[in-house]
Amino acid sequence: MEPPEAPAGHVYPTGMKLGLLMTSLYIAMFLVALVGWYGAAYMLTNCALLLVFGKIYIFLNVKTVFLTTVVLFEVASAVCGAAPNSVAFIIGRAIAGLGAAGVQEEILVLIVYAAPLAKQPQYQGFFGAVYGISSIVGPLIGGAFTSNVSWRWCFYINLPFGGVVLLFVFFLLRVPEGVSFRDSPAVWKHKLAQLNLEGVVILLSGVVCLCLALQWGGFTYSWSDGRIIALLTVVIVLLIAFISIQILRPKTATVPPHIFIQRSILARFWVSCTVGVHMTLFVYYLPIWFQTVKGDSAVESGIHLLPMVIAMVVSSILSGIGTVRVGYYTPILIAGTCLVSVGSGLLTMLQVDSTTGQWIGYKIVYGFGLGCCFQAPKMAAQTVLPRREVAIGASLMLFEQTLFGAIFVSVGQNVVDQRLALLLARIAGVGLTPGEIESAGLTGLLDRTPSEDHPAVLEAYNSSLRLCFLAALAFACLSVIGSAGMEWRNKQVREEVKEAGRTRSL
Template identity: 45%
Template sequence: MDASNAEKPQGPFAELKPFKVTQTEGNGSARSKESTLVDSARDTSPHSQTVEAQHEPKAPSSIHSHDAEPEPEYPTSWRLTLIVVGLCLSIFCMALDNTILATAIPKITDQFQSLGDVGWYGSSYLLTTCCLILAFGKLYTFYSTKWVYLMGLAIFEIGSLVCGVAPNSVALIIGRAIAGLGAAGVFSGAMIIISQTSPLKWRPFLTGSITSMYGIASVAGPLMGGAFTDHVSWRWCFYINLPIGGATIFFILLFFKAPKSVKSTQGLKDKLAQFDLPGTFVFLPGVICVLLALQWGGTTYEWGNGRIIALLVLFGVLIGIFIVLQMWGNEKATIPPRLIKNRNVWGAALFSFCVGGSFFVAVYYLPIWFQAIKGVSATKSGIMNLPMLLSVVIFSIVAGGLVSTFGYYTPFMLVSPVLIAVGGGLLSTMGVHSSAGHWIGYQIIFGMGAGLGMQQPMMVVQAALKIADVPSATAIVAFTQTLGGALFVSVAQNVFQNELRKNLAQVSGIDPASVMQAGATMLRHVVSADQLPAVLEAYNGAVTTTFYVAVAMGALSIFGALPIEWISVKGKKIGPPAA
């Protein structure tokens, strides 16, 4: 073919331009053949297959399954660009739903008198998300990626609408849970679509661009949330998802075509058997039990209360049964033992669990610190939160570009825990009179760590596994990240309320219950000027103590990074399976 007539796009779409494939002649000499990725995928004539089979060297046994897989037919550059735009919009929409809420929470608690429900606004969303991510992984394996993805996005939009019209705190929590159901399929689906539409060596850059939407939404979210809360209504924090989600549906509906190679030929009965209904029915109540125990323990009930003990015992029993079912179910299990035994998969899952827990604690409690301690508006607190969020954006993109350039993601997974732990530790030292230089610098360090590390587990499973295993492994990693967020937002809420109650009890002349009920934004309206300094110190101590949770989880994430193999993403079509 004439290479001069071929399209030559740049950057991550360069894989669509002509490339040279060296083939060995029968006499042992080498010749070069120019082709394109799309052309080679379409050239399926018997003659071409016979000729290539004669000259293709045999793969070593350790990677035979990799070479046996067909070369995917990637979309053209302009179509891939529009697909990525659609994916970026969907992740932006999801991330916005989390970060826009952070600055609105104080106003919501004021209106609904629901300071004790703050943990549930985040946990209800994350709970339903993490409970169904694994089920969506199965759906993506056996059904059209495109339609499963759009279904998840539609459910997310419905949940956002319910939140927007919620008349009370309970309705808001229900809406958040519905949105979480849809979100379970959106994030993992975006990563799966990237794996189906782009070559491996460019996936770090594309994945970094998509995950940077978390950072961009984190920048826009607090500002938008503050503006809506201060000037319109906090309800617009949820209504805004509707037009953004509509644009996403348009792009994905028109420009993404699920590759035929990932579609299953199994019948309906066999597909249903793959969903591990017994495991799902055991796992979901198990997660609910531990979340309720963490939410209620030490606040609503004492830790020694029979309800808390029963919840923890039931959690242990249900998870034990779930593990047995997974071992017995083998390939039909929700979490196939073959995958979880792979050190790259369980290492990536542990890393995601810890980093997710650390990041969401900071996202939820930094705005509370700014509004309560510094006495600023929701909009101003969003601006003051920018250093952390901008650093997440910048270093997500930088890390993706560096991985695509040098090939290795493991170094970033080793640096990330150090920066997160150091940044979180510095945040925990903030006081009522901390200067801007302190809280800006501390946020940047924490954001650098989160930005460098959050996307890497997705690259691990894409580089280390066969393409057929990517949907399930991607779901496992996404599940552990959201589970970490769900659990440790509740843990932080428990720490915050216990510490605040203890600190306020030491301030004379105030009613701790009334101060806690007032919420962060109304704090200065329920105490006198003489009492305010002591109350602020009490509040500051409670909020900064929650950052110890972020420190601990950030430090523990190093144990997920250590077992990860050093596999290069450069020059590989699909990463070989690890032992």
């Protein structure tokens, strides 16, 4: 199963045509990442199906798959925007996660037909920046719509931009024809077997059970409760089943075990997981810190993320340029993981009376380091893996970040809720039960407490949220281990070898 290469004589788009095409792909990546922070249902289906879409282009026309998943994402956005109840909203988010998985994965394949090999790293570098920007700008845009219009516009806004993506990609991108939809049932059965759908179902079920156990355990139910024990037992059984399938069916494995034997891929796995955790925790809980401890509105809390965004964009662009010029991505990754560790440590020092200058400086350090961490894991897969496994390696990177992010969103919520309930119980004038705290939400507790107790409540908020920041710091420090374990491979040499091989084959 070979990943696609542009055929000999393929005419790449140039000039304005190339600019419009790449802009539409960046918009698509921006949209699917932008609303990825509005619920675990999205993240769970997204991470599980990333692995499927890492293989599906082998059997179908990649352009058709991409356009179909964009339409699916648009329909899901409309469902979420018009949802009359929470059930409809959750269903819409789950469908959106499916569509987003296809968009994220197929973009990495479409770039092969949009730009020649020598220019692909340059354009791929911007995808990391776009993804990171949208992940952090999401709370800003969502807060603006929620405060001034309606939360429903967080989803309606996708519709016109998605239409632009469909229009430009349909007319401007040319790819070779894929397999025929008229293949016999036997052929389609073989193709579906290659996707290892049973492994995906088992994995998704296990992640759902794990997230529920981590979110409920110790707060909604005690850790010794039969429901929590049952969920964790199911997780262990499903994990064993998933690993067994990967080992017993190596040719169709969703996660080929032999890939992880390679040193750089194992190190990259470590980095992707740890970066996904600390980035998710900060993106979720820094806006809450501003809204609760500093009393900001949703819009203001989003605006206060801009120092992090700007620093991240600058460093992402500079790291991409530096890697293309020097050829080595490992030193940039090491510098990035060290910087995010320092920045995370600074962010754990946030207090109720922290000044504007302090939190701006802390975020700049963290954001600059984060931007340096986006490109290297993907470049490692492109450099050290055989060509036939590069797409699987890229999908694994997205999967790792999304999976661990989804898990630790639940963990973070549990930690904050338990710590806050404990601290509020020590305040004489505050008599809220854990259930009342959960129903009020983090930003609504001040309205339920006497004004004279507000300073103590704010300290409780700050202490609870800092536990999440401390967890993020731990994972940021762990990411340094992965970056140090990455091989020093020259990407330029690998690309020259690939190009020479293609030239000899013509």
